[in-house]
Amino acid sequence: MERTELSQEIRITEQNPDSKIFCYHCSDECPDNSIRINEKTFCCNGCKTVFEILNQHNLCNYYSIEQSPGVSRKHSVKRNYDFLNDSDLKQKLIDFSDGKISKVTLTITQMHCSSCIWILENLYKLNPGIISSEVNFLQKKIFISFSEDKTSLKEIVELLDSIGYEPLLNLEDKQEEKIRSENKNLYYKIGIAGFCFGNIMLLSFPEYLSIGTEELPEMKRIFAYLNIFLSLPVFFYSSTDYFLSAWRGIKKKIVNIDVPIALGILVLFLRSAIDIIFWGGAGYLDSLSGLVFFLLIGKLFQNKTYETLNFERNYKSYFPISITVRKGNIETTIPVEKLEVGKRFIIRNNELIPADSILIKGNANIDYSFVTGESIPIVKMNGEMIYAGGRQVGGVIELETIKEVSQSYLTQLWNSKTFEKEDESKIVSLANAISKHFTFIVLFIAAVGAIYWLPVDVTLAFNAFTAVLIVACPCALALSTPFTLGNTLRIFGRNKFYLKNTHVIEKLASVNHIVFDKTGTITESGTSEVEFVGELDNQEKTLIKSAVRNSSHPLSRAIYNYLNIASVLQVESFDEISGEGIISSIDGIKVKVGSESFISGTNVNSGDYTKVFVSINDQLKGYFTVSNKYRNGLKEIISSLEEGYELSLLSGDNSSEKENLTQFFADENELHFRQSPHDKLEYINDLQKSGKKVLMVGDGLNDAGALKQSEVGISISDNINNFSPACDGILDSSSFNRLADFILFSIKSKKVIIASFILSFIYNIVGLSFAVTGSLSPIVAAILMPISSISVVVFTTFSINFIARKARFI
Amino acid sequence: MSVVFVLIGASLLVAGGFLIAYLWAVKNGQYDDKHTPSIRILFENSKKEQSIESRVQSEELEKNSPNES
Known part of the structure; x- marks a missing residue:
């Protein structure tokens, strides 16, 4: 059992709920002003530590370039970077080394403002071993050269982590x-x-x-x-x-x-x-x-590409690159791909489990938000199986692998055929479809012209033949697609919908079936809807709020935010029992918050993690239900999409939410529950076999197969820089309510392309009338070609902007 | 009129010089990152004078207390 004694003295003040305090470092809201240096308040000790480090090295300029530029340290934990001493691994990560000076490129997704650039380019002041550091902001990369005598890769990574810029370490960056x-x-x-x-x-x-x-x-x-x-x-x-x-x-x-x-x-x-x-x-x-x-x-x-976003990520980008294995009492670090069946390994707080394994020791509290989008951790008992992709929250656990990394329940998905083929061949763009007929018609006209003139004059016949081919060269045709789609891509990007390339727009326009994932996609991750079943007076609310205040468990946070009480009381003692609940004593009153079995003492294992029971002085008061909150505007989106598309829902969860979902989805038969990652992929496959063009909207790694298999896979993300499985487009969750507009817009873009095709055909006909008579002078060609091209570009740009304005995209 | 040929030759040489300069710039990676240098250039001053100014700045920061909301 893990016990966290609350040793820190907390100064409790009467807070006016209207005057909120914000962290000096990261601008998050502070629960109170207890963590402070002089006038500066911090939301957590992590943020305060960063400030202290920077202050000590005279780097407070960081805070004057941008206000509160820091990255919140509330949820960060100290990680162990010992594996960076491993020479094999080091060689793979380091770009160049001559034994004295080494150069390394690290990806830091947290950089977001000019203060970040400033501090990252002044790293040499924090660690004298660093010779220079240079940032590429759009790629979120930092190029560091350092002296091997004075410092090491591990020290640099630890330094970056300590000031809130934890580098993303993986070995999958070559493609870029x-x-x-x-x-x-x-x-x-x-x-x-x-x-x-x-x-x-x-x-x-x-x-x-x-x-x-x-x-x-x-x-x-x-x-x-x-x-x-x-x-x-x-x-x-x-x-x-x-x-x-x-x-x-x-x-x-x-x-x-x-x-x-x-x-x-x-x-x-x-x-x-x-x-x-x-x-x-x-x-x-x-x-x-x-x-x-x-x-x-x-x-x-x-x-145009979004350099910061990566649309090709697979599980390897998120799994750790090394793992600590235990043999007897000796702990060693090995690369994760060498983790064999039967090995025992250790997972610390906030580390990801890379292979299906059995829990041997410790309190496992597994957060599967990477996989399913569900952020409330699940408790596992000794001997229970834990699937790869979960993140441990809490203390150290020891596990034994039962499957290799690439053969796990989740990662097997990447062995399927879907991930082998390059989808380049699938692209049948409008321009290519037309050009087939176009080419033959042009060749035919050229031949007719040549044959017509041949008896009269051979030179004239040659002239007519070549002139037709010259004039018909589909310059305008070839320009209309990139400019229309390029503009659309940019307009989408401005509205936080980022596409991999312009082909996606054409494919999006042809979709006729839309599949949604549930958790994290149509529900909000991180926020939840809390309700209390039972009666609570204000004093009891205050007690509960004070008790849950000290716990970082997502359910506690949800309850804390739900209780509308301005002040909290001082807690005398506080125990958190991982996976069970919390006991706390306030003014001599015992407050227990947790699972049913924890409160009642009986051994009920309901498996329902969304009910949180409360007892005050051992008297049961009732329970909170914490349920997923559906995204804003879901109702409107579904009803507007229902008119033109077939919709279905795939969920990995059980059907407990079915009733709620029927409010949104008219057809009950299109709601599918308990879908494994493979089921989802197969479902899309079946739809495609029946001739459907599928748009998949998902978020977690368990949707990765479906996202890849579908014509268009869109991944929803709360923070576009953080995580998204391989997909064709990333949609920021704040723009989710505009999904239908995006699809409509892509259809309109396609119409603009067709209109510009007609325009360019008119030019071609004019040109051809010159050409077949054999009288195409250089000046006519020199005028016609740029004019047709420029007018097509102007036409597409204006019409796309006009449509975007009408759709309120700009 | 033959001066025209000299001028054409000269203009091609000059334009070719610019072309080479452009190709060299691309090769050197000057078009790799079009964003960061625009931010970085604003730091340059404060970097040099930082040792003198840092104290003043941190004092100023103290005054502008962070209670913005």
């Missing part, structure tokens, strides 16, 4: 590097294409305006050859992506949007080269470089 280098290549390509485009335009001006061509015919030739020279890098470097993508498509027998583009670029280049070299003409190289430049800009616009 690739994306970044791709982005860099795009910058190179745009730079070069822009440079060549500008110069070619300049050199083409005499041709446009017919200046000097009469007097200086050699000028025209030199300029034309210079243009060829300048277009080489555009053709051979900047446009390579389009050729590669078109080639990949053709190999798979798919005519994607890049096929007509690549064809257009190729014909533009060859026709221009022949025109200049053999016929002394001017070519269309300005159109070529302009086209590539605009297309690349569109690509950059579409590539």
